[in-house]
Amino acid sequence: EPEVTQTPSHQVTQMGQEVILRCVPISNHLYFYWYRQILGQKVEFLVSFYNNEISEKSEIFDDQFSVERPDGSNFTLKIRSTKLEDSAMYFCASTVGLAGAVEQYFGPGTRLTVT
Amino acid sequence: GDSVTQMEGPVTLSEEAFLTINCTYTATGYPSLFWYVQYPGEGLQLLLKATKADDKGSNKGFEATYRKETTSFHLEKGSVQVSDSAVYFCALSERGGSQGNLIFGKGTKLSVKP
Numbered sequence: 452e453p454e455v456t457q458t459p460s461h462q463v464t465q466m467g468q469e470v471i472l473r474c475v476p477i478s479n480h481l482y483f484y485w486y487r488q489i490l491g492q493k494v495e496f497l498v499s500f501y502n503n504e505i506s507e508k509s510e511i512f513d514d515q516f517s518v519e520r521p522d523g524s525n526f527t528l529k530i531r532s533t534k535l536e537d538s539a540m541y542f543c544a545s546t547v548g549l550a551g552a553v554e555q556y557f558g559p560g561t562r563l564t565v566t
Numbered sequence: 567g568d569s570v571t572q573m574e575g576p577v578t579l580s581e582e583a584f585l586t587i588n589c590t591y592t593a594t595g596y597p598s599l600f601w602y603v604q605y606p607g608e609g610l611q612l613l614l615k616a617t618k619a620d621d622k623g624s625n626k627g628f629e630a631t632y633r634k635e636t637t638s639f640h641l642e643k644g645s646v647q648v649s650d651s652a653v654y655f656c657a658l659s660e661r662g663g664s665q666g667n668l669i670f671g672k673g674t675k676l677s678v679k680p
Contacts, residue, residue: 454609455609457609484667484668486668486670491672492672493570493670493671493672493673494610494657494668494670494673495670496667496668496669509667542609542610544610544668554612554615555612555668556612557602557609557610558609559608559609560609
């Protein structure tokens with residue numbers, strides 16, 4: 452069964468460093484998402500991406516964040532200058548995008564630790 | 567804005583016990599409602615969904631009914647198993663379609679003891 456994959460599973464970085472989190476969505480999916488979950492808190496929407504551009508973003512997704520689909524398979528989240536409060540589990544999701552197909556498929560997550 | 571509130575965990579039950587995890591929502595429109603489950607070390611998986619009032623979603627013995635009058639979508643299972651141990655997330659999508667972002671509750675950790 453096709454699945455969303457994410458790498459790395461755990462990333463440790465120092466404050467101020469840039470990090471890139473990688474995701475490979477399911478191959479025929481058209482909509483891609485990033486969510487994050489700070490330990491003990493809710494899963495929060497960051498950004499959605501369709502047709503090579505951001506379709507929606509939350510107020511969390513400020514200028515420090517960017518997303519890219521550099522090729523036909525990868526979908527990346529970049530944090531330019533990490534802060535301690537960026538420490539969280541980051542989930543990638545994708546969906547086929549057809550009417551009525553509401554399920555978003557999630558990856559296993561990348562745990563980001565900023566020290 | 568839209569929000570989802572679900573009961574605090576952890577919830578610990580014995581095998582074959584009845585499970586209820588409460589979930590209520592606040593939304594301006596007519597959202598679709600979801601329960602996602604996260605098994606240890608894995609990603610979020612859709613457990614069940616309901617797209618309009620009075621719909622009942624069901625899967626793997628779990629059920630939830632979309633109650634517009636009480637703005638609720640409580641998850642129930644008549645007889646839990648050890649393999650049901652996981653974190654359960656209630657979520658809504660305001661647009662009701664695949665393009666809409668999901669708004670999640672905090673998650674409820676369920677532990678089922680043999």
